[in-house]
Amino acid sequence: MTEIRNIVILTGAGISAESGIDTFRDAGGLWEQHRVEDVATPEGFARDPDLVLGFYDMRRAALAKVQPNAAHRALARLETEFSGDLLIVTQNVDDLHERGGAKRVLHMHGELKSALCLSCEMRGPWDAPMLDRPPCPVCQARSLRPDVVWFGEMPYQMDRIYRALREADLFVSIGTSGAVYPAAGFVRDARELGARTLELNLERSEGSHWFHESRQGPAGELVPEWVDEVLGG
Structure with missing residues (x-):
């Protein structure tokens, strides 16, 4: 793989599940016993903000109880040792890539x-509960919400992602269902732009046929093996 100079890696819930x-798709549309429509849409937030804020407070606090796994650490190693350009685009809202050592995420x-302030549009680091309506550190309004993209909202930094896909020699999808757009369309975009495409997933995704190669198994096993191939090739 010595000809590979630019890699874009897409990661999904499967890499953090280990x-x-x-992951909400494992339980018939339930996400930690909640309907996705109730806790991951603007309409759900408007209908019952306490439910949504409490749900994300719980998820934020739960991050302290989990640790990066071998797949996260392998991608951090690739980032450090790979001589070309690399970008990890993650659909996950956890911080396991960063805690695993990756910086280009x-x-x-x-x-x-x-946190995102609905009054002044401030975005900034936040590690405390939101259910008790703390004031925005910039404008003091008590209108903070989780800075996450809900269903029906536009994902962040799409221009940067598409620039990276245009320059990629290799696109790798890890632990994704292939069902949520626009991320599910990245493989087709990358392939049509001339990149090699590789899927590393527990099972074939809905868009598996778009990949030049698909490998099935746990991310904690597949990703370190693949990273060894790239760095040793």
């Missing part, structure tokens, strides 16, 4: 440990 973080769906 660390103990639940783009959170297209936002971050649990970030």
Whole structure:
């Protein structure tokens, strides 16, 4: 793989599931016993903000109980040792990539440990509960919400992602269902732009046929093996 100079890696819930973080698609549309429509949409937040704020407070606090796994650490090693350009685009809102050592991470769906003020549009680090309506550190309005992208909202930094896809020699999808757009369309975009495409997933995704190669198994096993191939090739 010595010809590979630019890698874009998309990660999804499957890479964090091995660390103990639940994925809503594993339980028939339930996400930690809540309907996705109730806790991950603007309409759900408007209808019952206490439910949504409490749900994300719980998820934020739960991050302290989980640790990065071998897949996170392997991608951090790749980032450090790979001589070309690399960007990790994650659909996950956890901080396990960063805690695993990666720095070039783009959170297209936002971050649990970030707050968004609906009054002044401040975005910034946040590690405390929101249910008690704390004031915004900038404008003091008590109108904070989790800085995460809910269903029906536009993912972050799409222009940067598409620039990276245009320059990529290799696109790798890890632990994704292939069902949530626009991320599910990245493989087709990358392939049509001339990149090689590789899927590392527990099972074939809905868009598996778009990949040049698909490998099935736990991310904690597949990702370190693949990183060894890239760095040793």
